[in-house]
Amino acid sequence: MFRSGFASVVLAWACFSSGVSPASAAVLVPHRAVYDLELKDVSDRAGISGMYGRMVYEFNGSACEGYTVSFRFVTKVSTGEEERLTDQQTTTYEDVKTGNFRFLTRSYTDEKLDKEVRGSAHEAEKGIKVDLTSPDKREVELARGLFPTEHMLDVIERARKGERLFESRIFDGSDAGDKTLITTTLVGAEAKPAVGEGDAAKAGAMASKPFWPVTISYFNDETAGDAVPIYRMQFKLYENGITRDLTMDYGDFVLSGKLANLEIFKQEDCK
Known part of the structure; x- marks a missing residue:
């Protein structure tokens, strides 16, 4: 399902282990974003006749205390013969300075x-x-990679520098929580929303601000050669970490996510 590593993670000014210096670190905002989901495309292999739902993403925390993400992804899926309700709930904590993640x-x-x-x-x-x-209780040792907040900071910093295509290894605790993933990120040229563009009006003060169109493809780490991504995410990314106009491609079906509500939280000072 939707990966927390993509999501619009947010931070205060800080110096992070990903190599972003205080002078260049992105100024990102704590927020709660709600997205309405609907089926955009589907293949016969999926066995799905309809799907819709809602996604809620909430970020809190500070550079001093670490960052928490609460994420919920609820969909109603129809197969033509029956309907089922799926509900994924994820909570994470990340201290970027010390390299710890729960x-x-x-x-x-x-x-x-x-x-x-x-x-x-x-x-x-x-x-x-x-x-x-x-x-099950067990220990796993994996190759070096980035946690979700580190990864998004890296994406934004590279976008600001004008880098358009780059690869990263990430660990976000998804699936069984026992492997890393390889991501390929494509960043388009910075643009401003067109008049009346989709869900831009729901972005509040960000409605007229420039954004980057971003596509992140996720691959199994052990896959060699010209692999097919297991999942692809497209979105419009603002410099402060807010995102909108999502497209989630799972291979056999594609979901769109439109920003329905955005609430900006007060940013706590890091003392």
């Missing part, structure tokens, strides 16, 4: 818990060490 994801179908993945990860000498506590 994650908890619960997935429900028709209000019944299907899966819970819980664990923590930290930057180790040779890569990332993951301690999983659910569904």
Whole structure:
């Protein structure tokens, strides 16, 4: 499903382990964004006749205390013969300065818990060490990569520098929480919204601000050669981390996400 690593993560001014200096770090804002979802395209292989839903993404925290993300992705799926309600709920905490990350994801179908993945990860000498506590207790050692906040900071910083195509390895605790993913990011030229453009009016003070069109493709880390992405995300990214006009391509079906509501939170001072 939707990856927390994409999402519109937000931070205050700070110096981060991803190499962003205080002078160049992006000024991002804590916020709560709600997106209306609908089916944009579907293949016969998907076995889906309809899908719609809502996605809520909320970011809080500070450079001093670390950053928390609460994310919920609810869809109603129709197969033509039956309907089912899917509900994915994810909570993460990330301290970018110390390289620590905690994650908890619960997935429900028709209000019944299907899966819970819980664990923590930290930057180790040779890569990332993951301690999983659910569904099974085990340790996993992975190659070095970026956590979600680091990754989004890196995307914004590279976009500001005019870089258009780059690759990263990330760990976001998704799926079974035991592997990294390779991402390829394509950043388009900075643009301003056209008059009456889609969900731009829902972006409040950002409605007329310039944005970058961004596409991030996710690949299994162990895949070699000309691999097909397991998931692709397109969105319009503002310099402060707010996003809108989402397209989520899962291969057999594609969802669109339009910004329905945006609430900016007060940014706490880092003392």
